[in-house]
Each structure stands twice: as C-alpha cells, then as structure tokens.
Amino acid sequence: MPGLAQTPEPPYWAVIFTSHRAAQPDDGYDDTAQRMLTLAAQQSGFLGVETAHEGVGITVSYWADEASIAAWKRNADHAYAQYEGRTRWYDRFQLRVARVERAYGFDREGA
Amino acid sequence: MPGLAQTPEPPYWAVIFTSHRAAQPDDGYDDTAQRMLTLAAQQSGFLGVETAHEGVGITVSYWADEASIAAWKRNADHAYAQYEGRTRWYDRFQLRVARVERAYGFDREGA
Numbered sequence: 040m041p042g043l044a045q046t047p048e049p050p051y052w053a054v055i056f057t058s059h060r061a062a063q064p065d066d067g068y069d070d071t072a073q074r075m076l077t078l079a080a081q082q083s084g085f086l087g088v089e090t091a092h093e094g095v096g097i098t099v100s101y102w103a104d105e106a107s108i109a110a111w112k113r114n115a116d117h118a119y120a121q122y123e124g125r126t127r128w129y130d131r132f133q134l135r136v137a138r139v140e141r142a143y144g145f146d147r148e149g150a
Numbered sequence: 151m152p153g154l155a156q157t158p159e160p161p162y163w164a165v166i167f168t169s170h171r172a173a174q175p176d177d178g179y180d181d182t183a184q185r186m187l188t189l190a191a192q193q194s195g196f197l198g199v200e201t202a203h204e205g206v207g208i209t210v211s212y213w214a215d216e217a218s219i220a221a222w223k224r225n226a227d228h229a230y231a232q233y234e235g236r237t238r239w240y241d242r243f244q245l246r247v248a249r250v251e252r253a254y255g256f257d258r259e260g261a
Contacts, residue, residue: 042206043168043244053248055164055210057154057200061258089168093202095153097210099166125256133154133255137164137248144244145236147172 044087044101049139051086052102058124058132059095068128071120082111101139108136155198155212160250162197163213169235169243170206179239182231193222212250219247 060068079085079100084107090098102108111117124132171179190196190211195218201209213219222228235243 043170043242046244046246049246053164053166053246055166055250057210059154089206089208091202091204091206091208093204095200095202097200097202097208099168099208099210129256129258131154131255131257133157133253135157135160135164135250135253137250139166139246139248142244142246144242145240146242147240 042089044089044099046086046101046139046142049142051139052105052108053137053139054100054102054108055135055137056098056100056132057095057135058098059130061128061130063127066127067123071123075117075120078114078116079111082114083107084110105136153200155200155210157197157212157250157253160253162250163216163219164248164250165211165213165219166246166248167209167211167243168206169209170241172239172241174238177238178234182234186228186231189225189227190222193225194218195221216247 076088076090079088084103086101086103088098088100090096102111112121187199187201190199195214197212197214199209199211201207213222223232
C-alpha cells in the first residue's frame, strides 16, 4: 500500500478517482486494483499515487502531463480493468482530471 | 460520513489533502475533523467533499473558485484546526490545489 506521494513542484496533473463498490467478495477486485497500482507506476509520466478506502474509495494518481494520462487510459490491461469496473465492481464512480497549480507539505521530521 | 460528491460541470477547483496521522488516541482529532467537514459545507463556494482513511487519510474538497478556497483557509476555526494539525495530529501531510478540467461519472442505477 503506498503512502503519501512525493511529487515535484507544480504544475502537474492529478486524476481523482472516487468510487463506491458493489459488494461482491472474491470478485477479483483487490488483486486487479493492486496490479493496476503497480502497472500505473511503470507508465511514462507517472509521478505517484495515494489511495484509501473507507466506505468510499479514493485514489489520486499524479502525472506529468495530459498525454501520460491519456496513454494510461488506453493501456490494454487498464482498459480491461475499466470494463470490469463498469460491469461488476462499482455501483458508482467519478473520475476528475485536474491540473495541480499549487502544493505544500509538512513533515514533522523536517525531511 | 459523506459519500461521493455531486459536483457541477467543470471547471471548478479541488483541494487534495493527504495526510499521515501521528498515532495519539483521544487527541481530539476525530471530533475536529468531523466538525471541519460540517463547517466547510457551510462556506460560500463549497461544492462537495470526499474523504477516506486507510493508512493514509485522503480528503478532497471541491470549490467553485480559488477565492472560496482562500476564504476557507482563513476561517478562524479552520485556522485553529490547521495549527492543531501541525502541532500534534499529523506526522506528514500534503495539500494540493488543482483546477478540475474534465470529469465523468458512472452510476449503475443510471441516476
């Protein structure tokens, strides 16, 4: 499970994917979700990802530019996962593509 | 606990707040976090919020414009919560302000 993403100075892009699962144990979701995180991290332009599930699922992935987001959307394995998502995994989801304009962070260790 | 946010057509703004908690039971975090969600929803320009905690915490709030985000940041109760966050609640956090350019959704019910 990834922690907080280390991203460069803005501008860069964020894909905010929020979802509500259709409750179906053993439907292959967890394996595929983990595989998609691993696969996304291998794509050109990938900057990082943050994910948490608690009632709703929120996954925010960060990308260098819009072309990288478009290429990841078209990735064949990812396209199949998108199909599975609509067919059986999700009751509802929202996907938002946003340009990160400003960012700041805090680290107690001062790292 | 809110579910998925119902937001208007883009463009609008997203504040992506991702955090890692300093583990301190009974430190007042849960009450204040809930109070801040309620208070944010009363602010001018607020469009919605989505939040989940699982190892990391992710809260994405949506706003009509940057002025609304700036006003919420300056809100006195919120400013005190920010101070508490740096003083004791969080080990690390990242705050990103992003302009939502595109969005689409899926709803199995077709609603």
